[in-house]
Amino acid sequence: MSLYQRQQLQQQQQQKQQQPLVDPYPLSPHYASSSRQTRVALFSRIGLVVLLSLMVVLGVLFPWMGMPGLFSGNKDEALAKWRDYTLAEAAAFVAKNGTIIVCAVSQPYLPFLSNWLISITRQNHNEKVLVVAEDYATLYKVNEKWPGHAVLIPPAPDAQTAHKFGSQGFFNFTSRRPRHLLHILELGYNVMYNDVDMVWLADPFPYMEGNHDVYFTDDMAAVKPLNHPHSLPPPGKKGRTYICSCMIFLRPTTGAKKVMKKWIEEMQNQPWSKARKSNDQPAFNWALNKTASEKSEKAKIHVAHVRDYPN
Template sequence: MKSATSLLLGAALATVFFLLYTSVSRDLGDGPHRSPPPRWAQEHGTASAVAASRIVDAEQGTLPARQEEAVVPRNDQRDRTAARSGGGGGGGATTEHRSDQQKIVMPSSHQIDRPHKDTAGAAAAWAQQDLGDLLRRAATAERTVLVTAINEAWAAPGSFLDLFLESFRHGEGTEQLVQHLLVVAMDGKAFERCNAVHPFCYWFRVDGMDFAAEQSYMKGDYLEMMWRRNRFQQTILELGYNFLFTDVDILWFRSPFPHLSPTAEVVMSSDFFVGDPNSVGNYPNGGLLYVRSCDSSVRFYKYWQSSRARFPGKHEQFVFDRIVKEGLPANVGTKVQFLDTDRFGGFCQHGKDLGKICTMHANCCVGLQNKLFDLGNVLEDWKAYKARVAVGNMEFFSWRVTGRCIH
């Protein structure tokens, strides 16, 4: 009896040890523990669950977080566009929104091809893809986009971005132009603010640099910001789009395009205009710059960028002036022209006739608040002019001259 009990006890112990052994072996073979995807991902199906799993991987270091980050602006932008296109709501709009969200969060064909480790080339490729999509949606039929750049200080409520967009609403035939405007945000807060007021926003990230604060002329990160902006413009050309770049401290009253030659390649505004659009004696200002996408304009930008090394510590406008006055090499072959300040004015020099003006730039003026004060007056003058024209008063009407900068 004793022997039988011992045998039964031994068999039971052996079974327990065997089960413990197989359980431990299975757990060890499964690899390191992975956090489950968030509950929202489980509730929205397999595609979202995989996307959430990839985000967890990025946070744990398994996948490069920067690559996931590069997709976010595009996702946010598409979601907003889909929601707006749905009108006042309803089942169809909700379905479109959810379907589009899944495609952007986890575009399967792209996920497969993405490299496991982040590289500068991979990051640039993803940034370019996002930019290309925005350009395609913002461009005119002629593949032309308006582009401006903002940082947190210039995008804050009541700052330049609001005044800039308001000018399009009050201009003559300019309201539709804003539909072709790409706003380039230089920091996260500017990107958030842009998304609140405009459909086409692109976050231009620069590792290790913060462009959020007001960038005083030639101080802090000003130089690098301007040269980065210059390289960004070149990228737009390389993607096959013409652009008209405008500083955000420029008010728009009429379309500039009727005053640009269809064969123009590089056309820049002027601080001071000497009367001849082809003269290298004009004083260039890169605040308003039209460039047509063609081989010669891309070559010009490459030459412009490479010339920076010859003029250390100088901004892109200074280098532009020097290389144009030197004479461009024959292999660049780009025709450079300048805009007349009678139509494309600024605080340095501007036309007096509001019946002709297209844009007004707060150049020759230092300080964010000073610029805002005077541009506010300019916009009020424009509204007063339009009110007079609306009742048939076509008498000469000009700007007020009292201000902090404009004179």
């Protein structure tokens, strides 16, 4: 090879080394343009808004995906567990320091329940409350808003309406109360029972002084001195006292259980009829009078005038 040819060959090799590398798999002009547009669209203002919206939606819904009944549309499935909720389970759940505050309510009286609960909440005793629901509507409604604080004790009464005092419906409704209270006493808890047509103006528990079995109020209109006795007052014209059963505090003692059993017995002996139109109050007073007069193992009773109790 001549010197001239050798110089030409070296120049050609140098030119090849200086040429840029060529992509053996070049993108088509259309694909490359689309790719650039996609990247630009994703990080554009609209793309960022869409991405942010998706993140918000997932952030809100994802934690609730496992909640039963939320997307099923069947509310009964989420609440059906309360049908099998027992009084023993409910009492253990709400009891604080061995004490439970109890009321019995049916659906027509839910507004009264709301007012009563507000007053108890102001005294910081709401966590002790157990609502004995007298129909399934009340059971579900209370546990939907306040899980675990309502229980239905079978058998459930018939469909509830707002019964008038003295009616058979009212008798059937109130006649279940001593059974509920006795059951709670047998579980070993102190129990404060309230009607829901009252409110607390102050904490009543400091008034439960001494070590008595049963505490309740005498709501007769007569004004009593501050040092009035706390024993049962003398019977009235009908041979019994007129003690109100709207607020009762019971300790899980033999004496308290005896009063509840006697109350149940008296109601069985005085069933409702169109002629008599019985209610639970006379039976309660007969039970108090008879158990307090027994010579052996009589109940220790503490009676307060209605003004002594802040309700």
